[in-house]
Amino acid sequence: MGELLFTGGTVVTAEGSYRADVLVENGSISAVGASIGSDGIETVDASGLMIMPGFIDAHTHMDMPFGGTMTADDWATGTEAAAAGGTTTIIDFALQEEGGTLAGAFDAWTEKARDRAVIDYGFHVAITDLRDDIKAELPSLAAKGVASVKIFMAYKGTPLYTEDDDLFETLQLSKDAGVLVLVHAENGDAIAKLQQQALARGDTAPKFHALTRPEAVEAEATNRAIRLAEVAGAPILVVHVSCAPALEAIHLAHERGQTVYAETCPQYFAFEYEDLAREGFEGAKYVCSPPLRDPSNRPALWNGLKTGDLQIFGSDHCAFNYEGQKELGKDDFTLIPNGIPGAEERAMTLWTLGVREGKLSENQFVAALSTNQARIYGAYPRKGTLAPGADADIVLWDPELSTTATVDNRHGNVDYTPYEGRSFTGGPAAVYVRGNLVYKDGEVVGERGSGRFVERKFTATKGLEVRV
Numbered sequence: 001m002g003e004l005l006f007t008g009g010t011v012v013t014a015e016g017s018y019r020a021d022v023l024v025e026n027g028s029i030s031a032v033g034a035s036i037g038s039d040g041i042e043t044v045d046a047s048g049l050m051i052m053p054g055f056i057d058a059h060t061h062m063d064m065p066f067g068g069t070m071t072a073d074d075w076a077t078g079t080e081a082a083a084a085g086g087t088t089t090i091i092d093f094a095l096q097e098e099g100g101t102l103a104g105a106f107d108a109w110t111e112k113a114r115d116r117a118v119i120d121y122g123f124h125v126a127i128t129d130l131r132d133d134i135k136a137e138l139p140s141l142a143a144k145g146v147a148s149v150k151i152f153m154a155y156k157g158t159p160l161y162t163e164d165d166d167l168f169e170t171l172q173l174s175k176d177a178g179v180l181v182l183v184h185a186e187n188g189d190a191i192a193k194l195q196q197q198a199l200a201r202g203d204t205a206p207k208f209h210a211l212t213r214p215e216a217v218e219a220e221a222t223n224r225a226i227r228l229a230e231v232a233g234a235p236i237l238v239v240h241v242s243c244a245p246a247l248e249a250i251h252l253a254h255e256r257g258q259t260v261y262a263e264t265c266p267q268y269f270a271f272e273y274e275d276l277a278r279e280g281f282e283g284a285k286y287v288c289s290p291p292l293r294d295p296s297n298r299p300a301l302w303n304g305l306k307t308g309d310l311q312i313f314g315s316d317h318c319a320f321n322y323e324g325q326k327e328l329g330k331d332d333f334t335l336i337p338n339g340i341p342g343a344e345e346r347a348m349t350l351w352t353l354g355v356r357e358g359k360l361s362e363n364q365f366v367a368a369l370s371t372n373q374a375r376i377y378g379a380y381p382r383k384g385t386l387a388p389g390a391d392a393d394i395v396l397w398d399p400e401l402s403t404t405a406t407v408d409n410r411h412g413n414v415d416y417t418p419y420e421g422r423s424f425t426g427g428p429a430a431v432y433v434r435g436n437l438v439y440k441d442g443e444v445v446g447e448r449g450s451g452r453f454v455e456r457k458f459t460a461t462k463g464l465e466v467r468v
């Protein structure tokens with residue numbers, strides 16, 4: 001691969017914004033500056049556009065078994081949807097199978113991704129069964145380039161659910177193994193009891209998904225996980241924070257100086273509890289966990305993103321078709337597969353509702369979507385920045401691009417979009433992975449199988465130091 005020069009645009013990084021050209025050589029950035037000579041070099045005119053580091057989505061579920069079915073997007077369609085949203089790397093959850101090993105999860109996910117991904121990728125391994133041999137195996141993950149594991153405190157009654165003793169020991173072991181522990185923080189016991197009681201009353205509709213997972217069960221589990229991490233002396237990351245009381249637990253940990261990272265997601269800004277209460281069974285299209293909340297939580301979440309209590313914005317893309325999949329829960333909300341698509345809409349949502357509304361700066365936008373993700377998950381500075389030496393993962397962002405989401409113009413493999421009819425201002429005009437064009441003007445042009453595995457290495461920074 002030769003040279004490529006991006007000219008005339010405004011470079012926007014987590015640190016600042018300035019007019020500069022960006023030179024790419026052999027898939028890496030080789031120079032960023034005001035006057036790079038263009039003689040004999042292929043140029044890309046970025047006039048009127050922002051040149052940003054490729055976005056990283058460290059929360060996706062591609063081709064994953066869940067709720068008695070498989071997610072609708074595989075690694076081809078799922079990464080195409082992500083690319084169409086400006087994402088150049090995903091970090092997906094490789095599930096340890098019942099009776100299986102961590103290496104087995106890694107190998108299975110490698111098989112799923114290898115010939116399909118159009119963008120780069122890494123894996124978190126979700127530990128579902130902390131047997132003695134798994135405890136012994138855990139330290140080998142770092143050598144495979146896996147810098148993070150996940151524990152589910154929710155979904156009691158499924159193989160994912162993990163008790164506190166195993167969460168605590170995972171925190172202890174991971175600290176020594178140089179691996180970051182991610183938690184899905186909701187109180188699985190309380191939810192299971194509330195669900196039983198709801199069904200016994202005949203409350204079977206989708207809205208009871210939210211009513212049996214109140215904010216306090218998320219706040220309680222968030223605080224419990226953080227305190228267990230404190231006892232273990234380990235860093236921790238709380239995924240998909242949905243509400244103010246859970247964020248409060250994170251904020252208090254930061255006040256104490258504890259290393260706690262935290263993510264929030266587009267669905268908690270774009271949708272709300274009322275969407276679950278839509279006519280008929282429509283609410284099933286909005287079932288995800290933690291559930292959609294009352295909009296009164298949003299000011300706190302915006303403030304968390306602004307101050308750095310929440311450092312990252314991931315999609316939690318976990319897509320199921322309405323027909324045949326969401327419908328599994330027609331008579332019982334507990335059987336609706338949990339999750340919604342959002343990889344394509346993640347950045348557009350944050351720009352439209354956040355940057356354009358004056359809640360975040362363009363630099364905070366890049367931090368939450370790219371730089372903080374790379375730093376926390378151990379891919380920086382290869383990913384997450386436009387500095388010389390970094391992979392040439394580049395988004396040409398059009399701050400005025402006007403689009404409206406419909407199921408027909410989505411790039412994933414889902415029979416509906418929760419964003420149907422939603423208009424965005426701001427979106428990617430073109431997206432490059434290691435200097436290769438993968439998306440332009442509405443069309444994914446990247447080759448399936450061209451994505452590469454990204455080896456990551458976790459180095460804990462104090463939670464407060466990643467504040468932007």
Ligand SMILES: NC(=O)NCCC(=O)O
Binds near residue numbers: 184240287318340
């Ligand atoms: N979030 C959700 O509803 N589904 C995906 C699995 C998870 O992240 O909990």
Ligand SMILES: [Zn+2]
Binds near residue numbers: 240
């Ligand atoms: Zn989760």
Ligand SMILES: [Zn+2]
Binds near residue numbers: 061316318
């Ligand atoms: Zn998830």
